[in-house]
Amino acid sequence: MFKKVTSIIVLIFITYTSFSQNNVNDYKYVIVPNTFEFLKEADKYRLNTLTKLLFEKYGFIALKEDETLPDDIISNSCLALKSDVLKESGVFNTKLKVQLKNCKGDIIFTSQLGQSREKKYQVAYTLALREAFNSFEVLNYSYKENPAILAYGASNTQANNDEIEKLKEEISQLKEEKEKATTEVKVLPKEDVHEPVEVAVTTSEIDDTPSILYAQEITNGFQLVDRTPKVIYRIKKTGMNNVFLVEGKQAIIYQLDANWILEYYENQKLKTKMLNIKF
Template identity: 50%
Template sequence: MKTPFLSIIVASFITLSAFSQISINNYKYVIVPEKFDFLKTQDEFQLNSLTKFLFNKYGFEAVMEGSEYPADLALNRCLALDADVLNESNLFKTKLKIELKDCNDKLVHETGLGESREKEYKKAYNFALREAFKKLEPLNYNYVPNESITSITTATQSPAKKEVTQEIAELKKEIQNLKKEKQAEVTAVEKPKVETPEVKVQEPKPVKQPEVKETSVIEGVSNVLYAQEIENGFQLVDSSPKVVYRIKKTNLNDVFLVEGSSAIIYKKGNDWVIEYYTGATLEQEALNIKF
């Protein structure tokens, strides 16, 4: 009876030892957000771009959130650490520090504070961030693969994430199937009718094409919608302010589900587009969204 119990203890100890040995060097990438919480706009004062640049300078391979990820990172999100910059400034000094968390939101490393007495925000944030990054230098980061991280795949995603991913995939598949059906109807032509007794072949009648309306992206949209963060997504309000849409985040970059409908909102080039069906007609409209 003691042998199975002893085996379980040994196996648990080995597993815990493997995870305890994971260090910052076992993560191949660092993902930098497009906006830090203490800033008002995306990449304000170019602080997010500077963060990505400095990570690369100190030997890390940094990627910007929302950009096209390398193939191995797309398959295994746990290969990357999520970077964040925290503002702990006071009346006299600008103080910033850097946090690095794993894919389970567990803190892996935190730097000391970088400080600046500059009065202008851009100069103060720039200098304080560079000072905080200097505290990463003693780590001498050098990527060393760790099997407990590299063996993770998208199959280990949480059920909620997998469900959202599957829902998006099915929605896109349904849209593609509907497009193919409409294209097939458009290309179908009536067979020539044959009259008797003259056996005269009539000219094919023109086929009326079913309406397949796909509104192109409208340039110069003036109706601006402002994104206000809510739980699991955003609410888009106009200048009234009136809530026009509530959208939920998905596991795909720049793809949102519209609450209360089967529509999706996604980024197309530099534009935001809402796509939905009106009857059998696929509608596509441009939105001017400010995050």
């Protein structure tokens, strides 16, 4: 009876491991956060750095979330798994486990619990994390392209290309409008001057009062904060240099000569605003 139960448990474990392996193998990258929730400080005890190194030890391409991401992740974020290290409560020992989620937030894999009875946090967390990562040795990870995940990126890429072409047209049109706006007013000879001549120099409403914003790098772009610091905009990279999509708004930010321009529509009117952005 004992042998029969043991065989069933082993079978369940092998099936679970095989299923998890196939899922994990679908993903090309693992993103490691700068801060784990239970520590609330970036790379405390060097645990985030150790996590990245352990993923690399077991064959993953691991990236910290503040690194410059490869082009294929930018066009298809679903190629990457997001990792996290979770702490479970324990009175006399430290317990950690590693979890992987896909771009939809589904849990793809959870490691075994790593434990340590060491009293020093630095040592305890290190030993517990290494033990938790023993689960990845069983996985024997090896990336294999999944057509479904790749197709998701292909559709996104086409959408991005369409958006980029649209931005190119809008920027070209805006440049033409500004060239017209800066056309010099011809000075009439004295004998022909009778009344001041008013010349319309703009075709869109422009706010020329620049605001000082500081760019802080985030995944796929930047967040622009003021001196408070308060997040004013979150902007995402596009396929064009110095052209960004504004998150949550039908707007773009781009560089025109030495200036940064925010452009958007309001009540069917094109509006532009000059920004002073410090990168």
